[in-house]
Amino acid sequence: MSEKSIHPIDAALAFQVIDGQLTGRTSAAYMNMIGPFGGITAAAMIKAILIHPDVLGEPISLTVNFAAAVQDAPFVLDAKAMRTGRSTQHWSVTMLQNDEIVTTATAVFATRRKTWETTDLAFPQLPDDMQPIDQSMMPPWANNYRFRFAPGENPLVARGADTSESILMIRDEPPRPLDFASLTAISDIFPPRVFVRRGKFVPAGTVSITIYYHTNGDRLKQYGAGELIGHARANRFYNRYFDQSAELWTPEGDLVVTTTQIVYFKE
């Protein structure tokens, strides 16, 4: 990437105000099998808040509901501060295409203040020899990331398994310093656990994702463009829906994101 080129995620999240409406366009670089990668849609929802003139503090939580298929076309983002307190702010965001709602979100922003801190969740066991994989068979969005897996393992290719668990390393490709928008997108890079668990591809798509941020902007800057460790597993598959939970860690052991999602699946 030359110094002058723009990173694909910055191009995908470059919005303009047109007729008083925050307007964007789906990006070919972040397309999935059908429609855009959910992570880039989630990133668009949080970015609409991050750049809002009334924003207070930094992201604490985000829930994005994928209400309808996002068409490969322009979209409008409407972010509203629903309630602002002394140190917290509650947001509602909708993404519209042709005046119809395709995505909804709520978010909590807040000013952080130094408190006691600890991490109760255990740092995952990371294999020594995490290796890049051949990503050529993956959908377009995945080319904006570099994945590394344990030797022989590739949770992006369906395989039989008694477990739905995956561990991976991930960063933007080309490398790019983390910010809340890119971190939001990375929170959704774990493929549907039903592929892993059943060892085959079945129709599947996230219907709602919730992301909790355990960092602040300064700390994110310190992480720079480094890799994150991703760890994911499913909990329960039942009558068309399953949930999966995941975490993003720095290699130094900072738990940066905890996230859960509920996913539609067929068969």
Added chain:
Amino acid sequence: MSEKSIHPIDAALAFQVIDGQLTGRTSAAYMNMIGPFGGITAAAMIKAILIHPDVLGEPISLTVNFAAAVQDAPFVLDAKAMRTGRSTQHWSVTMLQNDEIVTTATAVFATRRKTWETTDLAFPQLPDDMQPIDQSMMPPWANNYRFRFAPGENPLVARGADTSESILMIRDEPPRPLDFASLTAISDIFPPRVFVRRGKFVPAGTVSITIYYHTNGDRLKQYGAGELIGHARANRFYNRYFDQSAELWTPEGDLVVTTTQIVYFKE
């Protein structure tokens, strides 16, 4: 409870349409230290959808954001179907007091269809001898539940611990057949993990909760008024916020709910 008396939760969730607005009132029976128990507010949000004439299917997920303190006073619930598909429906709900938003929520409802099913999460190790506790020191809402804990353990009373994990058994008191509203309330009965972890009470309050439902109405009916097993732990405490995740199981091993919440804490 006589056959004719109404269960406290049914009284708390008895809404009326006044001037075209779905109107309720906070219930003394479900008060917490300050304001109402979050679980009863979450139950009100889902009930506003459950009783809506346009509702499609059953709850898949719910996210409730506690935007401001709910006053001990009447409230208005405004539930809007944001997008309805063939088998899914996305909702947005607000709770207002004096025309100000105090709570927001989004929910996904869907028609279930029989699919392959499995539970990847391990059933928790349940001590043999779960015992009721003296609940007299607990806030009013807790009297509508019967808690059982391992002998000597009481996660509702602050204690020092190296872990933020709790296991408990819970049911409505008096016993009442489960439905989606009561299950939603029970999803929030786990006290803030910071009490458990630090062994003392500090200011703390949920700012956002997400609940995934892994059951349907028929199955809930089969569970009747039986106890559920609750299992909770925190992940990370950082600069005023921590997240905790929890599950509700039937004693027979059905994983009924997975839930996460992000909680404000001080100090």
